[in-house]
Amino acid sequence: MLIDHRPAVVLDRNRCGDWEGDLIVGTANRSAIGTLVERASRYLLLVHLPINHSAQAMRDALNGVLGQLPHRLRLTLTWDQGSEMAYHDQIAPLLREGVYFAHPASPWQRGTNENTNGLLRQYLPKRTDLSIHTTDDLRAIQDRLNDRPRKGLGWRTPTECFEQALAP
Numbered sequence: 719m720l721i722d723h724r725p726a727v728v729l730d731r732n733r734c735g736d737w738e739g740d741l742i743v744g745t746a747n748r749s750a751i752g753t754l755v756e757r758a759s760r761y762l763l764l765v766h767l768p769i770n771h772s773a774q775a776m777r778d779a780l781n782g783v784l785g786q787l788p789h790r791l792r793l794t795l796t797w798d799q800g801s802e803m804a805y806h807d808q809i810a811p812l813l814r815e816g817v818y819f820a821h822p823a824s825p826w827q828r829g830t831n832e833n834t835n836g837l838l839r840q841y842l843p844k845r846t847d848l849s850i851h852t853t854d855d856l857r858a859i860q861d862r863l864n865d866r867p868r869k870g871l872g873w874r875t876p877t878e879c880f881e882q883a884l885a886p
Contacts, residue, residue, distance in 0.1 A: 734883035735793035759879035
């Protein structure tokens with residue numbers, strides 16, 4: 719479903735559980751890492767794709783990562799039009815309000831994710847082999863960015879904001 723059908727409340731950033739996702743791709747499109755960013759808290763989850771970034775690999779990895787989150791923090795996912803999301807219908811059951819796709823060539827429709835991907839490139843430069851990074855490497859990078867205060871969060875960190883949302 720296109721982003722036009724996404725619930726209007728997602729734009730407000732007043733609730734946790736609305737995610738934006740993408741792939742950052744390495745040299746010659748041979749390696750990739752999935753990125754998930756929660757819109758309200760800016761909390762980042764990196765998705766390890768050590769072998770390939772096919773639709774099957776993406777589906778399995780996203781199901782694993784999203785499946786670990788509490789149900790109340792799995793509302794929507796907005797992605798670009800990449801072929802890695804061909805099995806979006808098998809990811810959608812994890813999300814209460816569904817999977818949505820930005821319009822082609824419209825990265826600003828997932829601006830939180832695009833901004834975060836830019837920050838990630840400090841640690842994962844373009845034209846490098848991303849498959850060399852282990853799950854532990856990705857966790858360290860993820861933690862670094864999640865523990866970085868953000869002006870848009872009143873100088874709180876994404877971790878602080880996300881943990882507040884996790885509290886009962």
